[in-house]
Amino acid sequence: MKIASVVNGKRQEMEVADNTLLLDWLRNELGLTGTKQSCEVQVCGVCTVLIDGVPVSGCTTLAVEARDSDVTTIEGLRGTDFYKRAEGVFMRHSAVQCGFCSPGFILTVYTLVNAGRKLSQNEIKEALNGNLCRCTGYKSIIEAAVEVIGAELARKI
Ligand code: FES
Ligand code: FES
CATH class of the missing domain: 3.10.20.30 (Beta-grasp domain)
Incomplete structure (x- = not known):
């Protein structure tokens, strides 16, 4: 087809x-x-x-x-301001090790930002439960996601 x-x-x-x-x-x-x-x-x-x-x-x-x-x-996100900011936050939180899972996490975080609704840490955790990481551990990834989503929503206000 x-x-x-x-x-x-x-x-x-x-x-x-x-x-x-x-x-x-x-x-x-x-x-x-x-x-x-x-x-x-x-x-x-x-x-x-x-x-x-x-x-x-x-x-x-x-x-x-x-x-x-x-x-x-x-x-499609690389080169955008969102991607540069998100990448910086993920690096700062050591939320990337081998990086294999990172594209999926970043795209999911991007959709949460675009949804435009303020989310609690638990809601963010829940929203990311379809993304698995085999090496970094989730604490740093969740912390990075919470920071990215909070900062991006604040920019939209
Ligand atoms: S490769 Fe598609 S969800 Fe794992
Ligand atoms: S950083 Fe290696 S799988 Fe997540």
Whole structure:
């Protein structure tokens, strides 16, 4: 099937098999390897991307489900002021070790900021429970997420 989508602001038109996963299309056809692959069963969150601003797991979403939509991967955020600020906060909190999980965490945090609602630490923890990290530990990641979300919402006021 031919799909046409806007990926990170760039129009993409491509013939894809009906069973092609969004994750495979992004990584293998478009070279967007910032979206990671691990569990492949929608448990770890490393394949998180946004379709029209809504986070989805690329490993359980078909590429055809993204047709006529805006797709955002971590590459689409790089270079934005949000990304630079968030990266700085994550580094300062030592919330990144190998970095494999970081794109998924940053994209989830980005959607929470865009939702525009002030969240408690527990709500942020809950919202991030679909993102797993195998090496840093969650304390620093949650602290970084809380700081990023608080600071970004404050900027919007
Ligand atoms: S690889 Fe998709 S959720 Fe783990
Ligand atoms: S920093 Fe290594 S998996 Fe999270």
